[in-house]
Amino acid sequence: MLNLQTLKIRPFIDFLTAGYEATFGRLHPDHVDFLRMASSLALENVANGDMLYHNADHTIMVTLVGQEIIRGKHLFEGSVSPEDELNYLLALLCHDVGYVKGVCGKDDVVRGEFDDGMGGTAEIPYTGTCAMLTPHHVSRSKLFVRERFGQYDFIDLDVVTDCIERTRFPVPEDEDYQATADLPGLARAADLIGQLGDPEYLRKIPALFYEFEELGHNAQLGCDSPGELRHSYAQFFWGVVHKYVEDGVKLLRVTQEGKEWISRLHSHVFECEHFLGAGKDE
Template sequence: MDIASILANELGRRLAGNYSAIYGSLQPEYADILRTMAHVVIERIADSDALYHDTDHTILVTMVGQAILKGRILVEPVTAEDWLHFTIATLVHDIGYLRGLCPGDGGGRYVTDTAGSTIMLPEGASDAALGPYHVDRGKVFVRQRLSTVPAIDEERIARNIELTRFPVPADGDHENTADEPGLVRAADLIGQLADPYYPRKWNALFHEFIEIGVAQRLGYTNPADLARDYPRFFWSCVEPHVQPAIRHLDRTQEGKAWLAQLYSHVFVEEHMRRRTGPERAHNRVAQDSNPATAPARRRARRPGDATPARATPGGSAAPEPHAGAERDDQPRAAPPARDGTLRR
């Protein structure tokens, strides 16, 4: 079973179907272009050895992008050309990670910018080593590969890819969050952070960060550090750039599902609840406090259980009375007959 082909076929079918559902017979060739682009991109990225930036990530970003478009078109015009270029940009936004992608790659050297500069990677490096250069490499790819397709404005795609540069540069060229490039960036960020399986991918992302020196620079020593930093990262570094996209997502049921998953991850990490992914210290605390797994001495008391002792001022132990219990010096009714039934 060829998993890459299955993914490419299904993604292409969905993208073409989404376009046709919105635009019908208007520019029907655009649906064919989207189907073909899905095959080209997924088949290429399936060969990547980057641990995190793989076909799964590309598909998630693309599908979040579709949900953003579906919400956006409810409140403002989105032309067939807008839909085509936005969707292609989400498909190719990370294609620059692939070694051997660009004209000029070869002989152990890889293009790093639009001017054609190259570097030689160390032995054993993966595609993730090109992370610092993948935006420029993606722009080189689309200008070379898509320039021959009459319906596609390759410079428009390149501009959309440029806005996915992260951390977001502090300049006027990258500050717009509501236009097409800004929404492509939002699809990239939300597609990553709202991934239902994102917590279990922190290990892969951490090792990509190790390879390019980001983990060392940020002080991350293990994958659990990414989990601990997740809420701060979202509120400080991501949320300011995705507000218009969040409003678009909130207009459809599909978009609301993405937002629910996004905020679920934030909530779980903020409140240090048990989750899949790298082992965290609070996982052990949660395990110890779980009545199903706690030691017998920590189980909740049941009616009829002996009450635990409490310390008295003299240091001796006295039984802890139940709430509403009668005083010892008051008469008590005879206990009911036991029928042997286990009460819970």
């Protein structure tokens, strides 16, 4: 049987591991083997969820742009160790796995009771999708990492979970969340650019809209349709996102693939400002 998820996941894993070897050579075969295993573990779990937008495609996009960001940092600054990149990539691979029902050890899918990642329990009605775990998904993703990868000496779980924590959105006002140039800050940049710079993002917005609908977010945003959410893209980018991705964009300028990500991101902003916006005003 032709499995479309497998057709995406396997080539992505090959591409990711080849990129790691291109940066650091073959001096760490155990790292490459781990990256291959962790990629499969994370993506297979994410693919089991019923999220319309935060699915395997999104995780792949975020990890791909993150690989270019960390490669740019390595080329530009020369201060990235093999372990730094491995921890960073693991965080991106697992940053949204907490959306998926059943991935944490204490989850009880039958009873609709799920570990909230903070020592408590989140109850989800049987009619609810994985989107109902949105308020808890960051903490659950951190828990997933600690449950699954604690036995590897070359993985720094604190670094990985700090990177995942920094992807929390909306961004908390605490000072710790304002840094943008450290590894956690660059993980957040990868998450945002991987979403907003996805070549198909403007066509995927209806999926995001219906995730928001289940949570009641659309009413809070004043959006009655996917089109209205799409029209708000440019304002959201300049007003909310831009300051958190500037350092990531600087590093993307260092690599060839990174420049393509910047072009796609700016293309979406331009389209929303000059075409979709113009249509709205007529």
